[in-house]
Amino acid sequence: MGYDVNRFQGEVDEDLICPICSGVLEEPVQAPHCEHAFCNACITQWFSQQQTCPVDRSVVTLAHLRPVPRIMRNMLSKLQITCDNASFGCTAVVRLDQLVSHLNDCEHNPKRPVTCEQGCGLEMPKDELPNHNCIKHLRTMVLQQQGKIAELEKTTAEHKHQLSEQVSDPHTGHPQTPAATAHSQTLCHSTTIEYNEILEWVNSLQPARVTRWGGMISTPDAVLQAVIKRSLIDSGCPMSIVNDLIENAHERNWPQGLATLETRQMNRRYYENYVAKRIPGKQAVVVMACENQHMGDDMILEPGLVMIFAHGVEEIF
Secondary structure (H helix, E strand, C coil): CEEEEEHCCCCCCCECCCCCCCCEEEEEEECCCCCCCEEEHHHHHHHHCCCEEECCCEEHHHHHCCCHHHHHHHHHCCCCEECCCCHCCCCCCHHHHHHHHHHHCCCCCCCCEECCCCCCCCEHHHHHHHHHHHHHHHHHHHHHHHHHHHHHHHHHHHHHHHHHHHHHHCCCCCCCCHHHHHHHHHHHHHHHHHHHEEEHHHHHEEEEEECCCHHCCCCCHHHHHHHHHHHHHCCCCHHHHHHHHHCCCCCCHHCCCCCHHHHHHCCCCHHCCCCCCECCCEEEEEEEHCCCCCCCCCCCCCEEEEEEECEEEECCC
């Protein structure tokens, strides 16, 4: 999962090579005792099969891993690498620590967001612009909005019915006593408080961009799910939704539009429309339903989805 050695200018120190993928270390971590260093994505996948160091077979787990020393990070930062878009005509050679910044602005990046200037104002990857049709896009948006309006009207009617049942006695049909009515109001108030807690947590997370959707881990094992769960809890995620989010990290629980590799490939062009927040310190994002009402029902779940990646998650500052 590391960087291709052939993309670098000059010799690369062998200590900067991942022993698993033989590429230059990407997001490096090291085992605490033997101090062998690996790409974060490589060692995470390795641990899904066995809990040992790939080099000397000493016992190591994901929880034991630590950041590599600063001197190694500095050595990596100074390496000179060609742009990811070299095959599209970019001739830039930049320091490794400046690569992400360069890619965001690289005029040769086929996935660089551009805005349609023909009338609809849609932002899309540059390579999709030639085949873009404003009328088709706007028609799709209108249909989606009409569907959402109909769904909201249905939900409102259901809520009104539920409230009327809460205020009336279920046996007599007569209004409840003031104490019973107060209990119903307390339940509604509690629900509001919980929703506000979820919104507060979501707003506290850093917006994220996924640059390598192909690195998605759709079937994370129990160990990886446990690591992500701990990060969610540490980030302040309300306990009422933690388990739901972790269950939604596996493709068996994903909505129809993401349920299989085939459907994911078909819908990949829509991924950039997700509003995603990074799970702190992890190559993972949370895509909450409350922030993605613009996505179709086949692309989102309540309360949200957790998507885990081998690499390619960047924070948007």
